[in-house]
Amino acid sequence: MAFIHPPNISIRTGGGPGRLAAVPEGSTDGAKADHPPVVGLYRDQIQAVSVSGVWRRSTIFGHGGSSHSSASNSCPSTNSAYSSGSASAVALDRFGNQELTRIARQMISHGYIRRMVQAFEDASFAQAFGSPVHALENWFSELDVDWVLQIHDEQGFRRLLRDKPAMTQELVKKWIRALIVIAASITESVFPFPTTAADARFVKASITEMLDVVDVIITALEAEKKLQVVLDMFTGVCGASHILTPVDISSSEGQSIFNVIGSMLERQANRLSEMIASTMEEVRTLVEEDDDSWAMEISRGGGEIHNITQFIMNCIVSMMNAHTSTQNTAPSHHTENLGGLINGTINYLKGLLFTKSESCSDQSLRYLFLLNNTYFVAHVVSESSGSSIPQMRHLTLKLKIERKNYMNSYLDVSWGHVLSCIPKSRFPGPIHCWINTSSLAKFESSFHKTYQTQKLWKVPDPQLRDELRTVITQRVVSGYRSYLEEHPELEKHVGRESSSPEVLQEMLGELFEG
Numbered sequence: 351m352a353f354i355h356p357p358n359i360s361i362r363t364g365g366g367p368g369r370l371a372a373v374p375e376g377s378t379d380g381a382k383a384d385h386p387p388v389v390g391l392y393r394d395q396i397q398a399v400s401v402s403g404v405w406r407r408s409t410i411f412g413h414g415g416s417s418h419s420s421a422s423n424s425c426p427s428t429n430s431a432y433s434s435g436s437a438s439a440v441a442l443d444r445f446g447n448q449e450l451t452r453i454a455r456q457m458i459s460h461g462y463i464r465r466m467v468q469a470f471e472d473a474s475f476a477q478a479f480g481s482p483v484h485a486l487e488n489w490f491s492e493l494d495v496d497w498v499l500q501i502h503d504e505q506g507f508r509r510l511l512r513d514k515p516a517m518t519q520e521l522v523k524k525w526i527r528a529l530i531v532i533a534a535s536i537t538e539s540v541f542p543f544p545t546t547a548a549d550a551r552f553v554k555a556s557i558t559e560m561l562d563v564v565d566v567i568i569t570a571l572e573a574e575k576k577l578q579v580v581l582d583m584f585t586g587v588c589g590a591s592h593i594l595t596p597v598d599i600s601s602s603e604g605q606s607i608f609n610v611i612g613s614m615l616e617r618q619a620n621r622l623s624e625m626i627a628s629t630m631e632e633v634r635t636l637v638e639e640d641d642d643s644w645a646m647e648i649s650r651g652g653g654e655i656h657n658i659t660q661f662i663m664n665c666i667v668s669m670m671n672a673h674t675s676t677q678n679t680a681p682s683h684h685t686e687n688l689g690g691l692i693n694g695t696i697n698y699l700k701g702l703l704f705t706k707s708e709s710c711s712d713q714s715l716r717y718l719f720l721l722n723n724t725y726f727v728a729h730v731v732s733e734s735s736g737s738s739i740p741q742m743r744h745l746t747l748k749l750k751i752e753r754k755n756y757m758n759s760y761l762d763v764s765w766g767h768v769l770s771c772i773p774k775s776r777f778p779g780p781i782h783c784w785i786n787t788s789s790l791a792k793f794e795s796s797f798h799k800t801y802q803t804q805k806l807w808k809v810p811d812p813q814l815r816d817e818l819r820t821v822i823t824q825r826v827v828s829g830y831r832s833y834l835e836e837h838p839e840l841e842k843h844v845g846r847e848s849s850s851p852e853v854l855q856e857m858l859g860e861l862f863e864g
Contacts, residue, residue: 390492391492392453392456392457392462392492392493393491393492393493395449395453395456396450396453396492396493396494396527396528396531397494397524397527399449399450399453399527401523401526401527447530447534447589447593450530450531450534451530451534451538451593453531453534454531454532454534454535454537454538455534455538457531457535458535458538462492463535466485466489466552467548467549467552468548469485469488470485470486470489470548470551470552470555471548471551471552472485473485474551486499486555486556486559487499489556490528490556490559493527493528493531493532494524494527495524495525495528495560497510497521497524498525498528498559498560498563499559501566502566503566504566504569504570506566507566507567507570508570511570518567518571518575518579521567522567522579522582522583525560525583525586526582526583526586526589528560529560529586529587529589529590530586530589530590530593532553532556532557532560532590533589533590533593533594533611534593536553536594536607536608536611537593537594549607550606550607550610553607553611554607554610554611554614557611557614557615558614561614561615561618564583564618564621564622567579567583568580568583568625576625576629576632577626577629577630577633577665577668577669578668580622580625580626580629581626581668581669581671581672582672583622584619584622584623584625584672584684585672585675585676587615587618587619587622588619588676588682588684588685589675589676590615591612591615591616591619591682594608594611594612594615619682619684620684623684623687623688626669626688626691627691630665630691630695633661633662633665634698637658637661637662644656644706644707644709644710645709645710645711648706648707648709648710648715648716648719649710649712649715651808652715652806652807652808652864653715653716653719653721653722653807653808653809654719654722654807654808654809654810654864655722655723655726655810656703656719656723658702659699659703659723659726659727660726662695662698662699663699663726663727663730665695666692666695666696666699666730666731667730667734669688669691669692669695670692670731670734670739671734672688673685673688673689673692673739676688689739689740689742692739692742693739693742693745696727696731696745697745699727700724700727700749703719703720703723703724704720707719707720713763714760714763714764714800714803714804715807717756717757717759717760717763717764718760718764718804718807718809720756720759721753721756721757721760721814721818722808722809722810722811722814724749724752724753724756725753725811725814726811727749728746728749728750728753729811731745731746731749732746757818757821760818761821761822761825764800764804765800765822765825765826767796768793768796768800768826769793769825769829769830771789771792771796772789772790772793772829772833790840793830794849797826797849801857801858801861804862805860805861806863806864807861807862807864808862808863808864809861809862810864815861815863818861818862819858819859819861819862822858822861823855823858823859826854826858827851827854827855827858830851830854831851834851
């Protein structure tokens with residue numbers, strides 16, 4: 351077509367050949383209405399249905415941005431929006447399904463779908479009305495997806511989004527709502543009514559057009575946005591397939607429709623499942639291309655959460671929410687496969703972080719980096735819908751153990767040498783006094799040097815920051831205080847303004863603010 355109607359604008363022109371308007375809700379006869387036909391009645395109702403969970407974004411989607419700023423603003427302990435599920439896949443809740451099913455029933459009871467089937471059948475034999483696809487225009491317009499029939503290739507979709515690239519998320523929501531209505535209309539019409547060959551052709555054509563546009567949309571997108579779109583469409587297809595699960599169909603034509611459409615949806619679910627995996631491979635390639643800057647970024651960021659960690663965890667959370675959505679509404683082997691992909695991606699991220707941290711020459715900074723990032727991963731997994739994935743339970747436990755090990759390693763390499771300045775052996779006489787005085791000076795020098803080095807390092811999570819400060823204080827200041835209590839003769843050598851236990855404890859309370 352030469353002209354593409356913007357998808358967010360309802361087409362309300364009632365004239366033109368073949369244009370079949372909706373029937374008002376009060377009518378029960380598709381051919382006769384007490385009121386003038388109302389164009390867009392169903393479309394308005396469909397648009398009003400909320401598709402919850404689609405395209406929710408978090409500040410952690412910061413690949414390519416500043417690691418320092420994005421991490422500090424997106425830490426799960428301080429960002430409640432994140433822990434509730436950022437960048438989630440589509441999650442059509444039961445209310446949304448019920449509303450869309452109600453609209454489908456209304457279309458049937460008003461005779462609207464029967465008229466659409468008849469118009470499609472007439473167009474198949476009447477050259478004047480063009481191809482059968484043209485007869486779907488009225489039907490798809492009422493479903494709010496008339497744009498589906500107007501794009502047939504990647505270039506067409508890019509033209510559609512040229513002026514409004516952010517429209518992709520809206521198109522996906524429209525597509526999902528329409529697919530659910532089509533699936534519900536098939537279910538509601540096949541069970542209670544006799545089904546004809548014309549019904550089968552109409553239904554097959556509708557589903558074919560809806561599924562054919564999937565590849566067109568996805569191939570036009572880059573990896574980051576592509577993953578979210580694929581996940582949204584994946585959950586939409588799984589939801590539609592679940593609606594179409596037959597219970598008891600006596601009609602052979604009805605059974606045939608369910609078998610054909612069920613097979614089409616299953617093939618598309620397989621295809622989308624493969625796309626999810628291949629898109630994650632693209633993500634890995636994208637990450638591994640950025641190979642030379644890790645040491646510099648770890649140092650510059652003060653060991654905080656790396657932007658790659660945020661980027662991959664954003665992808666993981668999107669997959670976890672898609673997993674939860676399909677698990678709750680339409681569980682299948684696809685859901686299990688998605689759980690395995692999530693588990694594998696987290697293991698990949700863990701290995702990536704450990705390998706890249708080896709490029710950091712400062713071991714203290716290296717272990718703080720691993721602690722920050724592992725804590726972030728563990729916290730996000732435990733606070734998100736990932737807790738419902740069986741594979742995640744064992745992985746969450748492993749992450750907690752690794753976090754503890756990284757904290758101990760950090761404490762050993764950062765503060766172990768500070769405490770080692772204090773001797774544990776007692777020597778008699780003047781040697782005892784000289785050794786203790788010398789050790790005290792070494793302790794103070796080592797403490798202040800370590801403190802100055804790490805003062806601007808970053809621990810963005812408040813809970814982890816407090817925990818780390820407490821552990822350091824218990825290990826270093828408590829040991830120092832005990833040492834002074836054992837050697838009261840050293841009191842005159844302790845500067846009240848620079849090296850008393852109280853002053854050191856206060857200094858440690860300022861660490862890791864960045």
